[in-house]
Amino acid sequence: MKAIVTVVGKDRVGIIAEICTLLAEMKVNIIDINQTVMQDDFFTMVMLTDTKKSDLSFGEISEKLNKKGEEMGLSIRIQLEDIFNSMHKI
Amino acid sequence: MINISDIMQTNEMIDNQHLDIRTITMGISLRDCCDSDINKCCDKIYNKIVSCAHNLVPVAEQIELELGIPIVNKRISVTPISMIAESCESDDYVPIAHALDRAAKECGVNFIGGFSALVHKGYTKGDRNLIKSIPQALAQTERVCASVNVASTKAGINMDAVAEMGRVVKECAELTKDTDGLGCAKLVVFANAVEDNPFMAGAFHGVGEAECVVNVGVSGPGVVHHALKSIKGESFDVVAETIKKTAFRITRMGQLVAQEASKRLGVQFGIVDLSLAPTPAKGDSVARILEEMGLEHCGTHGTTAALAMLNDAVKKGGVMASSHVGGLSGAFIPVSEDEGMIEAVKVGALSIEKLEAMTCVCSVGLDMIAVPGDTDAATISAIIADESAIGVVNTKTTAVRIIPVEGKKTGDEVEYGGLLGSAPVMPVNKYSAKEFIARGGRIPAPMHSLKN
Numbered sequence: 023m024k025a026i027v028t029v030v031g032k033d034r035v036g037i038i039a040e041i042c043t044l045l046a047e048m049k050v051n052i053i054d055i056n057q058t059v060m061q062d063d064f065f066t067m068v069m070l071t072d073t074k075k076s077d078l079s080f081g082e083i084s085e086k087l088n089k090k091g092e093e094m095g096l097s098i099r100i101q102l103e104d105i106f107n108s109m110h111k112i
Numbered sequence: 113m114i115n116i117s118d119i120m121q122t123n124e125m126i127d128n129q130h131l132d133i134r135t136i137t138m139g140i141s142l143r144d145c146c147d148s149d150i151n152k153c154c155d156k157i158y159n160k161i162v163s164c165a166h167n168l169v170p171v172a173e174q175i176e177l178e179l180g181i182p183i184v185n186k187r188i189s190v191t192p193i194s195m196i197a198e199s200c201e202s203d204d205y206v207p208i209a210h211a212l213d214r215a216a217k218e219c220g221v222n223f224i225g226g227f228s229a230l231v232h233k234g235y236t237k238g239d240r241n242l243i244k245s246i247p248q249a250l251a252q253t254e255r256v257c258a259s260v261n262v263a264s265t266k267a268g269i270n271m272d273a274v275a276e277m278g279r280v281v282k283e284c285a286e287l288t289k290d291t292d293g294l295g296c297a298k299l300v301v302f303a304n305a306v307e308d309n310p311f312m313a314g315a316f317h318g319v320g321e322a323e324c325v326v327n328v329g330v331s332g333p334g335v336v337h338h339a340l341k342s343i344k345g346e347s348f349d350v351v352a353e354t355i356k357k358t359a360f361r362i363t364r365m366g367q368l369v370a371q372e373a374s375k376r377l378g379v380q381f382g383i384v385d386l387s388l389a390p391t392p393a394k395g396d397s398v399a400r401i402l403e404e405m406g407l408e409h410c411g412t413h414g415t416t417a418a419l420a421m422l423n424d425a426v427k428k429g430g431v432m433a434s435s436h437v438g439g440l441s442g443a444f445i446p447v448s449e450d451e452g453m454i455e456a457v458k459v460g461a462l463s464i465e466k467l468e469a470m471t472c473v474c475s476v477g478l479d480m481i482a483v484p485g486d487t488d489a490a491t492i493s494a495i496i497a498d499e500s501a502i503g504v505v506n507t508k509t510t511a512v513r514i515i516p517v518e519g520k521k522t523g524d525e526v527e528y529g530g531l532l533g534s535a536p537v538m539p540v541n542k543y544s545a546k547e548f549i550a551r552g553g554r555i556p557a558p559m560h561s562l563k564n
């Protein structure tokens with residue numbers, strides 16, 4: 023399933039590395055990454071991922087990402103791509 | 113990939129502007145549950161509901177998780193019970209309300225609608241028994257909602273039913289006085305009731321509906337409010353365009369959820385209801401949208417025009433976003449469930465008379481209004497008659513959900529908690545309509561109902 027991972031919070035060294043490692047461990051493939059740091063060190067990253075090869079359920083992946091977010095002091099969430107397609111594309 | 117700012121915008125709407133799916137309602141036909149023995153009828157009803165809806169809550173929760181959008185309520189609506197129970201030899205239908213309540217609890221839904229009767233042209237035996245059973249049914253059960261349709265554009269207004277419903281509302285208030293008349297919050301009196309409404313308390317599964325369907329009600333007053341904040345002082349052309357675009361996005365979300373739910377539950381997709389449904393939470397209010405348009409308080413002069421525009425723009429924006437639009441589709445103006453409405457009443461800007469005018473241009477009607485406990489049945493009937501007339505003449509749905517709160521007077525406040533919010537007790541006109549209501553009979557259908 024194609025899913026969007028969004029990460030927002032205060033910028034610091036190694037955010038991408040840490041999250042990508044976790045995704046790799048869960049066998050979630052990254053298809054595209056869009057990342058920027060806005061004013062006041064506000065880190066924003068959006069990743070298009072594919073969860074097809076993962077052995078974990080969507081709920082488990084979501085839970086692990088949430089937990090990671092709490093550890094790192096960031097907001098991390100995963101949502102199916104459909105929600106954004108339906109809202110922003112005709 | 114989708115634009116990063118679009119993704120952030122969607123999540124901002126969910127996190128900070130109360131964007132949510134207000135309800136997924138499964139409509140279930142109970143037409144195969146009739147039995148002359150009421151106990152057997154109850155068993156059939158319970159089993160049918162549980163077999164159709166046992167997956168509703170888990171599926172809705174899974175969709176919630178995967179899409180990251182809250183689905184606030186999961187509910188069930190059933191065929192009007194007056195039709196199902198009519199075959200029973202018993203004339204007390206309260207046991208059926210208990211069966212519905214048990215089924216709702218088993219399925220984990222917070223409300224089940226359809227303890228209903230359609231009497232806009234006249235009563236059958238089952239209608240009479242059902243209406244008589246409403247006060248006890250609502251007092252004894254927790255999750256059952258009742259509704260009665262007393263008027264339609266095609267049939268006119270059944271004034272006998274209007275008179276009776278005034279008394280039923282009073283009886284409900286009396287029986288549930290310990291909870292400030294909570295029973296009345298679960299009872300809606302309709303004109304032109306729709307068959308596919310997913311919103312409570314007025315949902316039922318109409319006779320023209322399929323065996324089992326999924327209807328979805330969207331929400332998002334906060335999102336519209338936020339969008340209007342960014343166009344302060346602009347003309348109404350810009351305001352209407354902005355509301356339309358926002359409504360489109362909100363409805364697309366509803367359509368997606370409805371399709372997913374229908375696919376995963378293996379039942380037909382019914383409709384998406386394009387309603388702006390407020391909650392008592394700050395930032396989730398329809399009144400505040402009207403105020404954002406430039407009104408000092410909701411209820412002042414100009415409110416009706418503002419609401420008319422909002423209602424129209426929501427429909428125009430939403431209609432292209434969904435394959436099937438239905439239900440009530442419009443802005444809701446429940447007083448107790450809308451933080452801005454509550455404040456407007458408290459400061460004296462909003463009266464029942466103004467709310468009545470507002471119901472001419474938006475969906476539904478006088479909704480969740482608390483009035484003094486000494487308001488007599490005839491006055492409540494007269495309020496129902498006025499609302500029905502608005503619905504019948506304007507070919508739209510109107511409804512009355514009114515609570516005469518025992519022991520409370522104008523200016524007091526009643527706290528219901530949760531989504532039902534809190535209601536300031538509003539004054540009613542002190543002059544009597546007793547003789548008017550006592551006439552009974554039927555107000556004929558208006559000229560423009562003769563369309564064939």
